[in-house]
Amino acid sequence: MSALGLRLRSCFAALACALLVACGGSAPAERSTSTTVAAAIPSSTAASTRRLLDWPEFGLSPQRSNVSEDATGITAANVARLRQQTVTLPGTVDSSPIYIHAASVAGGTHDTIVVTTTYGKTLAVDAGSGRVLWTFTPAGYRSWAGTAQITTTSPLADPDRRFVYAASPDGLIHKLALADGSEARTGSWPVSVTRDATHEKLAAALNIDGGEIIAATGGYLGDAPPYQGHVVLIDRATGRLRAVFNTLCSNRRRLIIPSSCGASGSAIWSRAGVVVEPGGTRLLLDTGNGPWNGRTNFGDSVLELSFPALRLRQAFTPTNQRELSETDTDLGSSAPALLGADRVVVAGKDGVMRVLQFSRLNGRAPSARHTLGGELQRLSTPDGGQLFTAPAVWRRGGRTTVFVADENATAAYVLRRGKLFRAWLNPRAGTSPIMAGGLLYVYDPSGGGIEVYRPGSPRPLAHLAGDSGHWNSPIVADGHIVEPEGNANDHLLSGTLEIFSAR
Numbered sequence: 001m002s003a004l005g006l007r008l009r010s011c012f013a014a015l016a017c018a019l020l021v022a023c024g025g026s027a028p029a030e031r032s033t034s035t036t037v038a039a040a041i042p043s044s045t046a047a048s049t050r051r052l053l054d055w056p057e058f059g060l061s062p063q064r065s066n067v068s069e070d071a072t073g074i075t076a077a078n079v080a081r082l083r084q085q086t087v088t089l090p091g092t093v094d095s096s097p098i099y100i101h102a103a104s105v106a107g108g109t110h111d112t113i114v115v116t117t118t119y120g121k122t123l124a125v126d127a128g129s130g131r132v133l134w135t136f137t138p139a140g141y142r143s144w145a146g147t148a149q150i151t152t153t154s155p156l157a158d159p160d161r162r163f164v165y166a167a168s169p170d171g172l173i174h175k176l177a178l179a180d181g182s183e184a185r186t187g188s189w190p191v192s193v194t195r196d197a198t199h200e201k202l203a204a205a206l207n208i209d210g211g212e213i214i215a216a217t218g219g220y221l222g223d224a225p226p227y228q229g230h231v232v233l234i235d236r237a238t239g240r241l242r243a244v245f246n247t248l249c250s251n252r253r254r255l256i257i258p259s260s261c262g263a264s265g266s267a268i269w270s271r272a273g274v275v276v277e278p279g280g281t282r283l284l285l286d287t288g289n290g291p292w293n294g295r296t297n298f299g300d301s302v303l304e305l306s307f308p309a310l311r312l313r314q315a316f317t318p319t320n321q322r323e324l325s326e327t328d329t330d331l332g333s334s335a336p337a338l339l340g341a342d343r344v345v346v347a348g349k350d351g352v353m354r355v356l357q358f359s360r361l362n363g364r365a366p367s368a369r370h371t372l373g374g375e376l377q378r379l380s381t382p383d384g385g386q387l388f389t390a391p392a393v394w395r396r397g398g399r400t401t402v403f404v405a406d407e408n409a410t411a412a413y414v415l416r417r418g419k420l421f422r423a424w425l426n427p428r429a430g431t432s433p434i435m436a437g438g439l440l441y442v443y444d445p446s447g448g449g450i451e452v453y454r455p456g457s458p459r460p461l462a463h464l465a466g467d468s469g470h471w472n473s474p475i476v477a478d479g480h481i482v483e484p485e486g487n488a489n490d491h492l493l494s495g496t497l498e499i500f501s502a503r
Contacts, residue, residue, distance in 0.1 A: 041401050041412060041423050041456040052436055053101035055475040056157035058205030059390060060434075062276035063338055066392035072437035073479030073502045079439065079452050080462040082481070082500040087130040091117025092495035093484030095154040095205065096271075096432070096473045099127065100161060103178055106133040111478060112178070114157070115497065118150040118488040120168030122176060127480045130499060134181035138168040148220060149198060150488050152471055154205035154271075156213065158236065165206055165213055165236070171197030173206070173215055173234060188239035193217060193232040196258045200227045204273025204335075209283070209307055211236055214274045218267030218288065221489065223328070225264035228256065229287050231274055233308055245310040247287045247303065250296045265290030265325070266299040271432050271471060272335035272390040276307075283307050286346055288332030289325045292317055294370040300324045300331040302346055302361055314366035316346075316356050319373040324350060329386075337391045339400050339415055343376075349386040353379050353404070355420055377419045382409035383427075388471060390432040392440070394455065401455065405430025405442050412455065426458040432473040441476055443483055445469040450483055450500075466498045479503050 052070035059066050074082070093115040103112040111127040119141060124133040144150075153167035163184070166174050171194035175184040183190065193215045194200040200217040207214040213234040219227040228249060233242040244254050247268065249261040258264065267288040268274065275284040283305045290299025294317070302316040324330055331348035336356075339345055344361070347353040355377035357363065363374030381387045383406050392403040400415035401423070410430045413420040428451055430442035439461070440453040449466040453459070470487035481500040486492065 041414060048437070052477045054157070055099040055477040057098060057207065058096050058154040059272055062207050062209060062280070063278060064272040064275050064335065064390060065338070066390060066432060067394045067435045068437070069396070070437065072476050074437060074439065074476060074481065076439065076454065076461055078502055082464070082502055084465070085130045085499050085501075087125060087132075087497040087499065089115070089117065089123060089495045089497055090135065090493065091119055091121050092486035092488055092490065092492050093497065094118050094152045094470050094472055094486060094488035095484070097475055097482045097484060097497070098155055098157050098164070099475055099477045099480065099482060100157055100178065101478045103161060105179055111480070113482050113497070113499070114155050114164050115484060116151070116153065116155045116166045117495065118152065119145045119493070120151060120166075120170070122155060122164070122166040122174070122181065124178070124181060125497065127478075127482070127499060128501070136166070136174070136176050136181040136183065138170065138172065138174065140168070140170050144169050145493060146491055148491065150491070151202045152488055153202045156206040156208055159208070167202040167206065167215070169197065169202070171200065171202065173213065175236070175239065184239075187237070188241075191234050191239045191241065193234075193255070195255050196227070199224060199258055201269070203267070203269040205271060207274050207276060208236070209276045209280050212242060212308060214276070214283070216268035216273045216285065218269030219265065223265060223267075223289055226258035226261065227264055227267070228258055228261055229266040229268040229290070230255070231268065231283070231285065231305065231310060233310065243308055243310040245305055245312070247298045248290055248296070250298065250312065263291045263297050266297070267332055270332055270335040270390065271388070271473070275335055275338065277338070281307050282313065283310075284336045284338070284344070286332045286336055288330035289328060291325070292321050302331070302336050302344070302356065304361060304366075314361045315370045316361035316374060317370065317372050318354070318375070321372060324348070334387045335390060337393050337402065339393060339402065340395050341400065341415060341418065343415060343418060345391065345402065345420065347381055347387040347404070351381045351384045351386060353381055353387075353420070355379075355418075379420060382406050382411035382425060389430065389473070392433040392435050394435055403433040403435065403440055403455070405433050407446075410442050410451070410458070412458075424458040428460075431469070431471060434474060434476060436476040441474050441481065443469065443472060443474050445472065448485070450474055450481065464498070464500055467496060
């Protein structure tokens with residue numbers, strides 16, 4: 001029997017266990033079950049009068065929903081007939097692009113794609129012609145190009161459309177003029193967000209909250225010590241560091257030399273990184289392998305921080321935190337996703353999705369006392385394996401639908417009465433899904449290309465050809481689908497970018 005068939009059989013077994021509990025027996029934590037709820041997902045969104053012209057950051061917005069109902073110029077009627085062009089790049093983009101419509105670049109007006117390669121080159125590309133408009137190369141590029149010192153941080157567009165922010169493997173965040181790629185050198189720009197870039201990696205996407213750029217650090221492949229996952233706030237005007245939160249040695253409120261902390265790990269390395277909560281006064285994130293003591297060390301935990309002070313407000317840590325850390329099945333491989341209705345979902349490398357109460361992450365009112373456990377629901381990732389991707393969360397008409405993809409499957413879940421139920425599943429691998437203009441897009445990193453779906457169906461509507469990749473994910477806006485390809489761990493100095501256009 002196929003792996004998928006075995007998992008379907010286990011779903012029915014889980015349902016039987018749930019019935020046993022209802023009759024007074026006992027059973028393990030709730031797992032996902034096959035349910036007939038596909039009708040709860042609208043087949044498509046209503047035609048929007050608004051147009052989605054920009055995709056300024058990973059996840060589209062600081063809340064990282066990965067969803068917009070605005071019209072993109074790409075529909076079920078034309079998605080199979082798009083014009084495709086492949087752009088050769090001087091590096092691999094193992095992250096997501098951003099897109100700025102009608103930007104002033106290179107002396108003209110261009111619909112502009114911006115990407116950052118694994119060795120820190122940032123490029124602006126004309127979406128219509130595929131021409132590279134400018135390339136920024138960080139000063140130390142030659143010293144790390146071709147090595148294991150990389151970045152997978154997605155860039156970020158400034159709301160004023162004059163600057164973009166990008167990371168390089170030496171631990172710097174750069175402020176670049178969108179017009180020509182020149183680097184701002186005023187104030188404290190560029191900004192170092194680590195005191196040991198050889199051990200602390202910039203992996204998660206940048207985010208923004210008002211006047212602050214949000215960056216986060218993790219570790220390199222193999223969790224080689226010493227490093228501490230930390231959040232940094234940068235004043236986007238001056239480049240000054242406004243605040244730091246260390247997830248290990250959290251009593252120290254500044255950038256620290258990693259070897260000076262008695263603990264190592266607790267990376268912030270998910271694709272979405274730090275999520276800005278609605279209202280902009282709190283941040284949500286999770287951490288990877290590392291120790292936990294509930295006081296100063298918070299490995300394998302979901303953390304809510306105040307903004308801009310970066311004070312820990314509440315936390316969730318699984319009861320098997322030590323096991324997760326010791327077996328490298330850490331929680332931090334996928335960031336928390338905001339579901340609405342006082343719910344958050346978080347998943348990790350242990351193949352478990354955990355639904356939490358947003359206002360009481362560990363089941364208790366927020367306080368300085370941090371305890372283990374407290375999730376409301378546990379269910380399987382689509383294929384029951386590791387999850388390295390960010391969900392797409394679609395909220396419409398009082399309904400919430402969550403699209404999740406892992407290394408072997410893609411699935412849709414609906415939120416009902418505070419719990420998630422699976423609506424559909426297929427055996428197709430995917431990275432972080434996005435939904436735009438009524439269509440769902442999922443890049444297949446193993447087979448290559450993008451599968452396009454109507455949100456209510458597991459059957460692809462169209463396949464857009466492409467090469468294989470790793471953590472790369474697409475964006476859709478203004479009549480274009482943009483997908484980078486390649487794997488950062490191949491340490492290549494070249495890569496490709498696929499652009500599919502409706503015009």
